[in-house]
Amino acid sequence: QHADDGGPQPEKHCGHGRGGMGESVTRKEDKRFITGRGNYVDDIKKPGMLHCEIVRSPHAHARIEDIDGSRAMALDGVVAVLTADDLLEHDLATMPTLMDDTQDVLVNDKVKFQSQEVAAVIAEDRYTAKDGAEKVEVEYDVLDPVVDAEEALKEDAPLIRDELEDQEDNHIFDWDTGDKEATERVFEEADVTVEQQMEYQRLHPAPIETCGAVADWDPGKDKMTVHMTSQAPHAHRTLFSQVSGIPEHKVRIVSPDVGGGFGNKVPIYPGYVVAAAASYVLERPVKWIEERSENIQTTGFARDYDMTGEIAATEDGVIEGVKVDVLANHGAYNAAAQPSKFPAGFFNIFTGSYDVDAAYGSLTGVFTNTAPGGVAYRCSFRVTEAVYLIERMVKVLADELDVDPAEIRRRNFIPSDAFPYESATGWNYDSGDYEKALDKALEMADYEHYREEQQRRIEEDADKLLGIGISSFTEVVGAGPGKQCDIAGIEMFDSADIRVNPTGNAVLRIGVQTQGQGHETTFAQIVAEELGMDVDNITVEHGDTDTEPYGLGTYGSRSTPVAGAATAVAARKVREKAKSIAANELEAAEEDIEWDRESGEFRVAGAPDRSITITEIAAGAYMNHPGDEEPGLEAVNYYDPPEMTYPFGSYIVIVEVDRETGEVDFEKFVAVDDCGNRINPMVIEGQIHGGLAQGIGTAMLEEVTYDDNGNVTGGDFMNYLLPTANEIPNFETGHTVTPSPHHPIGAKGVGESPTVGSPPAIVNAVVDAMSHAGVSHVEMPMTPDRVWETLDEAGLAI
Ligand code: MCN
Ligand code: CUN
Incomplete structure (x- = not known):
């Protein structure tokens, strides 16, 4: 099938030297980034601009008795101290979350998590604002907090959301998926069942740039302009207009260069609203920039799922049923960033790459006195948790049956000829070839050799054990059919x-917003491919709601599956019009004009010497347009995908576990990814490297923790450990290409695959080093002391 007949084009057609599909074009945006010319929110300075500092609660659960801003106001340079009362006057004291909850912008009555926003100080400069914030006196009546989801559900737990009518406990939702009865039946009749409880700890996306905004109310134009760190400028504009009552055409959101998002910049945060409200009231621009610990302690966290998985299988290791029960800590508000209709994101894809007869999942969402969030962090809407669950469970089953973990996967993969495939929980997988990716990874990893080496070390009672972990994950990205996802x-x-x-x-404007993924390059490549233009002749613009077409933003690896498709379709519309101009220029009938992908030229059929380039056609469109056509050459497309895309991959991690110290060293790290047809292999490689590093952070280092008083104990970079170059091994990457059958250029997303796919491979490797001694699980992050304790319990420590 070829792109011209609407189907995806195979990779062998890619690359004509113009920077089209499949070429590793150097990133256009890097020139300004590496020469210090990026323009981030904190770089924006406006005449008369004020600075906002937020006063935060030291307590996790407390009623506010009084706020006294007089000492702050007495400071030279402080312009205003804002509290919930001031916001109430403008109806801005609360804001809706993306999950239809209501969150205080500034606490009106009761603080519900540590570092929650209590007041704001607006001053002439940032230092004065900070000094002022320290002088705001708040009287608290401290209440007992509850930070653990299980504790929060107990009858005597403090009620966190007592302002909500009908809320009698801390329970948010119960949600289930799949066929319970059929699954129970499969479990009753199965030869073998295994069960494992596992936690996916609370994580934080931790982009290099924290969140921030510069709000500028122009009373002359009645217009609000907000430069902000936004992964979804248009959606934020609509919500902003709804909250503030300012008509949407009088609101402009600009997301300039963004220093990493990773999901952190999808939700709306109180700081944005406070800055805008302050600008509106004071009629001067107001800047709010978060500090690092404010970012970690208060903005959208990720994961925090306590899961119990079960598998039912035959004695040959053929999986018949999967069950999972989850306790989900959502923090003080239900503010997860995900399609509205999915209370647990896309967690229900938990049968993964396997052909399973019956599956059932049940989840309970819980309020706790911790920061709100959930979902965010390179997660594809909780596919991270689902992949972790199933890939860990398959290892547990393999160990129970003493079958090789690669072999057990092979016995259960959805076969490559079974696509499109409907999963037991109702997902329609578009395409896949799981065995091919696994075979490639096994070969790259020299699997058999390492299995022998592992055995040798056990027999020789070596100081360092070897572990081999596999993950053959399936992702779902590209939300999403509008009927399902909003x-x-x-x-x-x-x-x-x-x-x-x-x-x-040409100028291409897109509805998605890059935070470092390279859209200014890769989206230009799609146009270069489809119009036969040189990639250098295409500028990509994004992130300004006044000029870009409406789009839903960048998250869930949806840019390529959705906006990438829109770009290809719009380019093909331009190509159609170009044909009519070519006919006019070449004095031929339009039906006789052919487009040649290889040369990028338009030709008269049967007369190859009569051809014309897109540059000549562009001139014709403005200087000599056909009488029956409008002048100009442009097109718009709004693309509603018929289905999501299902990228996949196989990762193999080989580790050494030190029996004396519990330290884990990476011996080999192989990642084979399949994201369908590839636009820019080098950009994909960069995405994979970054995402694998974050997977290592997840498995080995990162966790946001709380003590019993609700104090965040993992809320800064001294305690929340990000991986550095020291911890990151050399990655060996490979790929297979299984095009998406419904995507115009056959591409699937890839941005989140490595973070989704790698944590279970890493944990499986560490468990694998100890499974001969009966170890079935190690919780993340697998710190040396945790691993050492496991070694010790298994009698392996020395
Ligand atoms: N790509 C490609 N060929 C494909 C698929 C993708 O060349 N078949 C390219 C795309 O053109 C794009 C990049 O790979 O330049 C990622 O594309 P895609 O998978 O569509 O993901 P998005 O662009 O929608 O990015 C979002 C995704 C998410 S949700 C998180 S979280 C994350 C991630 O990207 N945040 C990132 N990667 C990140 N990378 C950086 N540098 N910074 C972030 O904040
Ligand atoms: Cu889940 S993090 Mo990304 O979808 O922005």
């Missing part, structure tokens, strides 16, 4: 607008 009611389509200039170059 954010606050807005369907999750996306858009592209291409304008070709008279001199033959």
Whole structure:
């Protein structure tokens, strides 16, 4: 099938030297980033700009008795101290979350998590604002907090959301999926069942740039302009307009260069609203920039799932049923960033890459006195948790039956000829070839050799054990069919607008927003491919709601599956019009004009010497347009995907576990990914490397922790450990190509695959080093003391 007949094009057609599909074009954006010319929110300075500092609660659960800002106001340079009362006057004291909950912008009555926003000090400069914040006196009546989800469900637990009518406990939702009865039946009749409890700890996305905003109310134009760290500028504009009452056409959101998002910049945070409210009231621009610990302690966290998985199988290791029960800590508000209709994101894809007859999952969401969030952090809407669960469970089953973990996967994979495939929990997988990816990874990892080496070390009672971990994950990205996926009611389509200039170059405007993924390059490559233009002649613009077409933003690895499709379709519309101009220029009938992908030229059929380039056509569109056509050369597309895309991969991790110290060293790290047709292999490689590093952080280092008083004990970079170059091994990457059958260029997303797929491979490797002694699980992060304790319990420590 070829792109011209609407189907995805195979990779062998890629690369014509113009920077089209499949070429590792150097990233256009890097020139400004590596020469210090990036323009981030904190770089924006406006005349008369004020600075906002937020006063935060030291307590996790407390009623506010009084707030006295007089000592702060007495400071030279402090312009205002804002509290919930001031916001109430403008109806801005609360804001909706993406899950239809209501969150205080500034605490009105009761603090519900440590570092919650209590007041704001606005001053002439940042230092004065900070000094002022320290002088705001708040009287608290301290209440007992509850930070653990299980504790929060107990009858005597303090009620966190007592302002909600009908809320009698800390329970948010019960949600289930799959066929309970059928699954129970499979479990009753199965030869073998295994069960394992596992926690996916609370994580934080921790982008290099924290969140921030510069709000600028212009009373002359009645217009609010907000430069902010946003992964979804248009959706934020709509919500902003709804909350503030300012008509949407009078709100402009600009997301300039963003220093990493990783999901952290999808939700709306009180700081943004406070900055805007302050600008509105004071009629001057107001800047709010978060500090690192504010970012970790208060903005959207990730995971925090306590899961119990079960598998039912035959004695040959054929999986018949999967069951999972989850306790989900959502923090003080239900503020997860995900499509509105999915209370647990896309967690229900937990049967993974396996052909399973029956599956059932049940989840309970719980309020606790911790920061709100959930979902965010390179997660594809909780696919991270689902993949962790199933890939860990398959290892547990393999150990129970004493079958090789690669072999047990092979016995259960959805066969490559079974696609499109409907899973037991109702997902329609578009395409896949799991065995191929696994075989490639096994070969790259020299699997058999390491299995022998592992055995040798056990027999020789070596000081360092060897462990081999596998993960053969399936992702679901590209939300999403508008019928299924929306954010606050807005369907999750996306858009592209291409304008070709008279001199033959073009501007592409897209509805998604890059935070480092390289869209300015890769989206230009799609246009280069589809129009036969040189990639250098295409500029990509994004992130300004005044100029870009409406889109739902970048998260859930949806940019390529949705906006990438919109770009290809818009380019093909331009190509159609170009044909009519070519016919006019070449004095031929339009039906006789053919487009040649290889040369990028338009030709008269049967007369190859009569051809014309897109540059000449562009000139024709403005200087000599056909009488029956409008002048100009441009097109727009709003794309609602028919289905999501299902990238996949196989990762193999080989570790050495030191029996004396519990330290884990990476011996080999192999990642084979399949994201369908590839736009830019080098960009993909970068995405994989970064995501694998984050997977290592997840498995080995990172965790947000709380003590019993609700104090965040993992809320800064001294305690929340990010991986550095020291911890990151050399990655060996490979790929297979299984195009998406419904995507115009056959591409699937890839941005989150490595973070989704790697943690179970790493944990499986560490467990594998000890499984001969009966170890079935180690919780993340697998710190040396945790691993040593496990070694000790298994009688392996020395
Ligand atoms: N790509 C490609 N060929 C494909 C698929 C993707 O060349 N078949 C390219 C794309 O053109 C794009 C990049 O790979 O330049 C990622 O594409 P995609 O998988 O569509 O993901 P998004 O662009 O929607 O990015 C979002 C994803 C998410 S949800 C998180 S979280 C994350 C991630 O990307 N945050 C990131 N990667 C990140 N990388 C950086 N540097 N910074 C972040 O904040
Ligand atoms: Cu889940 S983090 Mo990304 O979808 O922005």
